[in-house]
Amino acid sequence: xxxxxSLRLGSRILQAHVEASQVPTDTDVDWLALVHATxxxxxxxxxxxxxxxAAETLEDNVLVDEMVATIVTGALVNDTAELWxxxxxxxxxxxxxxxxxxxxxxxxxxxCRSRGEWARSAAILQRARERDVRCTVGMYSTAIxxxxxxxxxxxxxxxYALGVEDKIFSHWRKDEPFSIxxxxxxxxxxxxxxxxxxxxxxxxxxxxxxKIITGAGQHSEGGEPLLLPRIKLLLDEMGVxxxxxxxxxxxxxxxxxxxxxGCIEIPVQDLFKxxxxxxPFETYYINLPASA
Numbered sequence: 001x002x003x004x005x006s007l008r009l010g011s012r013i014l015q016a017h018v019e020a021s022q023v024p025t026d027t028d029v030d031w032l033a034l035v036h037a038t039x040x041x042x043x044x045x046x047x048x049x050x051x052x053x054a055a056e057t058l059e060d061n062v063l064v065d066e067m068v069a070t071i072v073t074g075a076l077v078n079d080t081a082e083l084w085x086x087x088x089x090x091x092x093x094x095x096x097x098x099x100x101x102x103x104x105x106x107x108x109x110x111x112c113r114s115r116g117e118w119a120r121s122a123a124i125l126q127r128a129r130e131r132d133v134r135c136t137v138g139m140y141s142t143a144i145x146x147x148x149x150x151x152x153x154x155x156x157x158x159x160y161a162l163g164v165e166d167k168i169f170s171h172w173r174k175d176e177p178f179s180i181x182x183x184x185x186x187x188x189x190x191x192x193x194x195x196x197x198x199x200x201x202x203x204x205x206x207x208x209x210x211k212i213i214t215g216a217g218q219h220s221e222g223g224e225p226l227l228l229p230r231i232k233l234l235l236d237e238m239g240v241x242x243x244x245x246x247x248x249x250x251x252x253x254x255x256x257x258x259x260x261x262g263c264i265e266i267p268v269q270d271l272f273k274x275x276x277x278x279x280p281f282e283t284y285y286i287n288l289p290a291s292a
């Protein structure tokens with residue numbers, strides 16, 4: 001949109017640089033708009049050259065980061081293998097120079113997912129983390145989704161664990177003990193959260209039934225829950241029994257059972273059974289319900 005706007009306004013300086021394939025030296029030239037305009041004309045090589053020149057001549061890391069993001073994003077539209085390699089080479093150069101920031105990383109992770117390149121998507125995210133780029137929940141979610149879609153569950157779990165370590169993901173509900181809250185989680189991230197809890201966070205002491213809150217799907221398209229079916233299927237695959245959360249309300253006219261369609265519970269006894277089956281040589285302590 002910025003490129004189209006600039007071209008329509010007929011900026012003489014911008015038009016002159018685009019048409020003459022010149023490197024801008026004017027202080028009032030919008031470099032990012034120039035890259036957009038050059039990309040709109042299909043001249044990817046020229047856009048890459050401008051980004052490299054900006055990196056060498058300007059002291060504006062944010063601008064260079066946005067230019068790289070723009071160039072990489074262009075791969076979403078009918079990119080050839082050769083052009084894609086050129087874009088990746090630019091990204092690698094800017095990573096080495098410390099100029100590939102949040103925008104470039106987010107765009108690269110997203111494009112790699114769209115191209116089915118899950119390993120590259122994960123690698124770009126991990127390199128950014130090592131370079132102390134502030135990685136957002138969106139970046140992690142996109143890379144995890146890329147791995148999940150490729151059937152690479154172990155890699156998705158690895159990325160999720162890094163996100164937990166960096167406090168990007170928080171699946172425990174703070175105001176309700178032993179409750180996992182998956183509101184706002186994507187399906188791949190929600191599945192990773194459950195696996196992470198069972199593999200790394202279920203300890204020798206089980207205080208109560210484990211509650212998993214998925215939401216009723218009121219904000220989903222069609223009003224149908226999206227997370228609950230995925231979580232139920234995952235628990236079935238893991239061999240973990242669960243029940244619908246329900247509550248009993250009584251008045252003078254009788255009693256009514258209310259079911260919470262956005263929440264399931266794993267009874268503490270079933271958690272214990274799963275632990276004994278999966279970790280048979282450990283000792284566990286549980287609080288059994290009063291009726292047991």
